Amino acid sequence: MNTTTLTDEQLERFGEEMDAIRRRIIADLGDEDAAYIRKVVKSKNGFEIAGRALFYLPPAWPLAVAALSISKILDNMEIGHNVMHGQYDWMGDPALSSRMYEWDNVCPSEQWKHSHNYIHHTYTNVLGKDRDIGYGILRMDEDQKWHPYYLGNPVYALLLMIFFEWGVAMHDLEVENLVKGRRTMAENKALHAGIMRKVKRQALKDYVLFPALTGPFFPLTLAGNATANLVRNIWAFNIIFCGHFPAGVATFSQEECEDETRGHWYYRQLLGSANITGGKLFHVMTGNLSHQIEHHLFPDLPARRYPQIAEEVREICERYGLAYNTGPLGKQLGSVARKICRMALPDRPRRTPEPVVAEPVAA
Amino acid sequence: MNRILRSRAVAALTSPHGVDRYLEQLNPMWAAHEVRARVVSIHREVDVAGHPAVATLTLQPTSTWQGHRAGQHVQVGVEVDGARRTTRVFSISSPESRTGDRFTITLRANPDAPERQGVSRFLVERARPGQMLHLSQAAGEFVLPDHVPEHLLMISGGSGITPVMSMLRTLQRRTHRGRVTFLHYAQSPEHQIFAAELDDIRRSGHGIDVHLLHPELGDPNLSPAFLERLVPGYREVPTWACGPAPMVEAVRAAYDGSDALRVEYFKPPLTRSDGATGAGGGDVAFERSGVSGENTGATLLEQAEALGLKPEYGCRMGICFSCTSRKTEGTVRNVLTGVESSLPGEDIQICVNAPVGDCAVEL
Numbered sequence: 001m002n003t004t005t006l007t008d009e010q011l012e013r014f015g016e017e018m019d020a021i022r023r024r025i026i027a028d029l030g031d032e033d034a035a036y037i038r039k040v041v042k043s044k045n046g047f048e049i050a051g052r053a054l055f056y057l058p059p060a061w062p063l064a065v066a067a068l069s070i071s072k073i074l075d076n077m078e079i080g081h082n083v084m085h086g087q088y089d090w091m092g093d094p095a096l097s098s099r100m101y102e103w104d105n106v107c108p109s110e111q112w113k114h115s116h117n118y119i120h121h122t123y124t125n126v127l128g129k130d131r132d133i134g135y136g137i138l139r140m141d142e143d144q145k146w147h148p149y150y151l152g153n154p155v156y157a158l159l160l161m162i163f164f165e166w167g168v169a170m171h172d173l174e175v176e177n178l179v180k181g182r183r184t185m186a187e188n189k190a191l192h193a194g195i196m197r198k199v200k201r202q203a204l205k206d207y208v209l210f211p212a213l214t215g216p217f218f219p220l221t222l223a224g225n226a227t228a229n230l231v232r233n234i235w236a237f238n239i240i241f242c243g244h245f246p247a248g249v250a251t252f253s254q255e256e257c258e259d260e261t262r263g264h265w266y267y268r269q270l271l272g273s274a275n276i277t278g279g280k281l282f283h284v285m286t287g288n289l290s291h292q293i294e295h296h297l298f299p300d301l302p303a304r305r306y307p308q309i310a311e312e313v314r315e316i317c318e319r320y321g322l323a324y325n326t327g328p329l330g331k332q333l334g335s336v337a338r339k340i341c342r343m344a345l346p347d348r349p350r351r352t353p354e355p356v357v358a359e360p361v362a363a
Numbered sequence: 364m365n366r367i368l369r370s371r372a373v374a375a376l377t378s379p380h381g382v383d384r385y386l387e388q389l390n391p392m393w394a395a396h397e398v399r400a401r402v403v404s405i406h407r408e409v410d411v412a413g414h415p416a417v418a419t420l421t422l423q424p425t426s427t428w429q430g431h432r433a434g435q436h437v438q439v440g441v442e443v444d445g446a447r448r449t450t451r452v453f454s455i456s457s458p459e460s461r462t463g464d465r466f467t468i469t470l471r472a473n474p475d476a477p478e479r480q481g482v483s484r485f486l487v488e489r490a491r492p493g494q495m496l497h498l499s500q501a502a503g504e505f506v507l508p509d510h511v512p513e514h515l516l517m518i519s520g521g522s523g524i525t526p527v528m529s530m531l532r533t534l535q536r537r538t539h540r541g542r543v544t545f546l547h548y549a550q551s552p553e554h555q556i557f558a559a560e561l562d563d564i565r566r567s568g569h570g571i572d573v574h575l576l577h578p579e580l581g582d583p584n585l586s587p588a589f590l591e592r593l594v595p596g597y598r599e600v601p602t603w604a605c606g607p608a609p610m611v612e613a614v615r616a617a618y619d620g621s622d623a624l625r626v627e628y629f630k631p632p633l634t635r636s637d638g639a640t641g642a643g644g645g646d647v648a649f650e651r652s653g654v655s656g657e658n659t660g661a662t663l664l665e666q667a668e669a670l671g672l673k674p675e676y677g678c679r680m681g682i683c684f685s686c687t688s689r690k691t692e693g694t695v696r697n698v699l700t701g702v703e704s705s706l707p708g709e710d711i712q713i714c715v716n717a718p719v720g721d722c723a724v725e726l
Contacts, residue, residue: 023700030445042388049385086684089710092440092448095384098684099710102379118677118685201378209376265680299682 004256006267006320015263017316018297021309025301033302034091040078040284041096047071051228055214055221068228070285073235075104077287078303084113087302107169108198111191115172121299125244125251125272132244133251135160135167136176139343141251146346153344164233169195235285238333239276243292246274246335248325269296270317274325275310276332283307293324365426368395391495392425398498400424402490408469408556417522417556418487419456419469424498430461431501433533434526434603434627437468440497441486444479448497450708451482454525454605454627455501456557458532469556471522480706505603505627507533512601513541516594518585518614520548520606524556526627527603531564531571543571544594548585548610551577585610587617599623645720650691652726662698663688663713663724674713674726681715688713693722 006014051068054060080103082088088096095101102109115131123129127143134140138157139150160167172191177183206229211221250271257268276282276290283290288303294310295303317324327335367373373382373395386393392401400422409417431437440450456469472487507530515534517527524547531545545564549555555575565573574593576582583589590597598621604614611628618624647666648655654670664686667674677685681699687710694705695716703719704711713724 019699023702026700026702034442034446041384045385045388086687086712089684089687091442091446092450092706092709095380097710099687104379113683113685114677117683121682122678122680198379201375204375205378209372213376262680300684 004264004267005322006263008261008263010320011261011263011267013263014316014320015261015266018266018313019262021312022298022301025298025305025309029090029302033088033304034093036304037079037083037088037096037302040074044071044074044079047074052210055210055217055224058217058220061220061224065224065227065231068225069231069235072104072228072232073285076232076236077239077289078284079103079287080105080109081287081289082303084109085117086300089300104202105168106165106195106199106202107171108194111172111194112168117299121296123257124269124296125249126254126257126268127251128254129257131171131174135171136174137167138340140245140339141343142347143251143253144343146343151344153340157340161234161237162230164237165229169199238329239286239289241336242276242329242332243273243289245339246325246327246332247339248323249274266297267322269293270313270322270324272296274327274332276329277326278329280307282329293326365395392423394425394427396427398425398427398500400428400496400498402492402494402496403465404492405487405490409471409554411551411553414550414554415472415474416487417469417471419467420486420490421465421467422496422498423465424463426463428460428463428498429500430464431455431459431466432506433459433529434506435501435503435529436526437501438499439468439482439486441482441490441494443482443485444477447480447706449480449482449706450497453483454529456525456528456532458529458536459507469522469525469528477705503627505605505625506530507603511537511539511541514544514600515541516544516546516597516600516602518546518602518604518606518610520610521550521554522556523606523610523628526605528557530603535564535569535571539570541570544574544600545571546574546576546593548576548578548606550579585613585617590617601625603627645693645718645722647718647721648723649726650723658718658720658722660717662715662717663690663695663711663722663726666718667713667724667726672726676714679714681712684712686713687711689725690716691723691725694719695722 004011047067048071051064051066051071054064054067057064080101083096083101084098084103086098089098098113120130120132125133127133127141134144137160139146139153173188173195174183178185178188206225207222210225211218214221252268252272257264260268270293273292273296275293276286278290288306289295291303291306291310294306294313297313298309314324368382368386377385382395383397386395387399391399403421403423406419406421407416408419434454436452436454438450438452440448442448453468453470455466457465457467460466470483470486473481473483476482476484478484505526511534517530519527527545531543534543545561547561552558552575555561561573561575564571578584594600598618600623602618602624604611604624605627608628611626614624615626645658646655647658647663649667649670649672652672654672656666656670659666659669661669664674664676664679674688675685677683690709690711692707694703695711696703696719697715698717699715713726
């Protein structure tokens with residue numbers, strides 16, 4: 001649990017510095033950002049068409065799966081996630097509008113925007129409010145009370161990884177609250193109907209129509225489409241789990257976030273997120289969620305801007321003595337895996353809590 | 364071909380994005396549902412130094428264009444001001460068209476529009492042949508009836524000539540045998556749109572009386588007495604009137620509630636208040652619920668709630684985009700960034716935007 005290390009004045013100035021970055025980028029949005037996202041959409045369409053077509057050539061099956069996996073990853077991450085955040089709403093293009101965009105995923109965009117944009121991004125890492133802490137299934141923080149159920153933590157995580165898009169689709173149903181009797185089936189009726197509509201469309205496309213179009217190769221195409229969905233699930237799960245669960249990422253209590261100032265909101269977003277280092281292509285394939293910190297500070301700025309402002313954010317953090325959690329994929333993943341296993345067991349006797357203020361940027 | 368592209372099978376295969384997202388990348392003129400057009404040529408109708416120019420644009424629409432009835436208008440969307448698609452409505456000036464037919468729009472560059480944001484300024488001053496435009500289908504009830512009356516009266520002012528010109532051209536093409544009285548008000552002969560064509564029509568006779576009037580040069584103003592002299596018993600003659608608001612109001616008064624009159628006017632733009640702070644002043648209209656109130660200067664969400672509306676919202680701090688609504692007209696100021704925006708038909712987050720002067724929102 002975190003307690004604020006900055007004074008109120010410092011928090012206010014910190015917030016103003018973040019607001020200034022935001023204003024500067026917004027004033028600069030234009031042709032380059034539009035050209036970028038359209039190029040990504042074009043690549044995604046190219047990979048998708050190539051993937052679907054290569055299933056007619058059975059020896060090219062691995063290539064087909066690879067192309068379709070890339071298409072689905074781009075669709076869900078650099079395009080879908082970011083477009084639905086309203087990052088490109090300023091363009092006024094209905095094809096890139098947060099109100100209209102629907103992604104290649106079984107979760108209906110309308111429900112995802114509620115659980116993700118509103119709940120997760122507003123109450124980031126606030127225990128009891130942010131349902132992304134463990135997704136109602138896992139124990140990911142010491143302050144979640146231990147229960148023998150959590151002995152299965154690593155198994156649940158593995159299952160969530162494999163069925164990630166289904167987990168995301170069911171996220172808004174709040175099954176854990178249903179089990180605890182805090183939510184009724186009646187409340188879920190409309191949501192459930194929405195999910196089923198989307199599931200039917202996705203399943204019809206990937207598991208009936210496209211396989212059928214390849215005639216005798218039906219089983220191969222079906223398996224290929226399922227594999228592409230699986231690859232996307234595994235990749236998205238791993239990137240997303242590195243966003244908030246590596247060691248050192250702070251969580252917050254509801255009390256300390258009551259009547260929160262804008263400065264404190266920024267502060268919480270910063271300390272509640274973690275980045276992954278990597279090359280340009282890697283960042284694109286993660287939807288720039290490798291810059292989870294910048295994304296949480298400025299969720300509605302086009303993601304291609306995150307690498308540009310990361311240096312500045314880091315410099316500001318250094319001045320305020322705030323931790324900027326980053327590291328290569330392997331390190332962050334290892335840290336997340338250790339946490340998943342550790343949280344399966346009851347807490348060991350209290351050690352000194354992990355320091356919130358890290359040594360000024362060492363990574 | 365179009366029937367296949369619009370089939371349920373193609374919709375299922377291209378779900379969730381739709382076939383147009385793929386077609387447009389192969390060729391911008393290919394579409395199954397959306398309507399787009401390529402600018403074929405641009406012809407300056409009026410070019411008086413120191414006055415806004417008027418141009419006629421010939422458009423080649425996609426095969427999805429369903430044609431138009433004489434007098435109808437079309438929404439034209441184009442990217443201005445750094446990839447920001449902005450949409451305006453223009454009357455069609457060419458005679459009635461059928462599916463996929465070329466047609467023309469004639470428009471005056473709006474001198475009050477900011478240089479980089481104005482659609483009319485862009486189309487008249489900067490567009491070149493080859494430019495792609497986003498269109499709606501033709502719409503509007505101000506049309507020539509299928510059964511044309513024996514005598515018609517058309518009254519127009521300034522660029523309000525476009526829909527009645529479409530009607531006049533359509534009548535000529537249909538070789539209408541009856542009588543047409545065509546009355547148009549312009550600033551001066553140099554400002555006369557379609558001058559040469561109207562001159563030809565006047566000389567050729569064919570039962571079309573063309574009266575071009577320039578009150579600033581001493582021609583009579585529009586009045587019941589003048590109309591009575593021109594067309595005795597004019598209140599009983601089927602009449603179409605289109606032009607700026609003062610002219611249309613004068614025509615309305617002259618017809619005294621007669622059913623024979625049909626009008627269309629170019630809606631005057633909402634005015635921005637002169638308040639030094641930019642806050643407050645003017646009226647805020649919530650169009651879907653039909654509620655309006657005095658602009659208090661608070662955010663649109665707060666003002667809507669104060670009027671008893673319950674718009675959807677999430678974070679109330681500009682992050683989650685749950686409250687995004689379409690502002691149809693007026694200026695809003697983003698309370699976080701202080702940036703003002705006057706683009707019509709723009710999606711805004713009502714929780715962080717406050718109206719400046721008059722404003723209308725689709726809520």
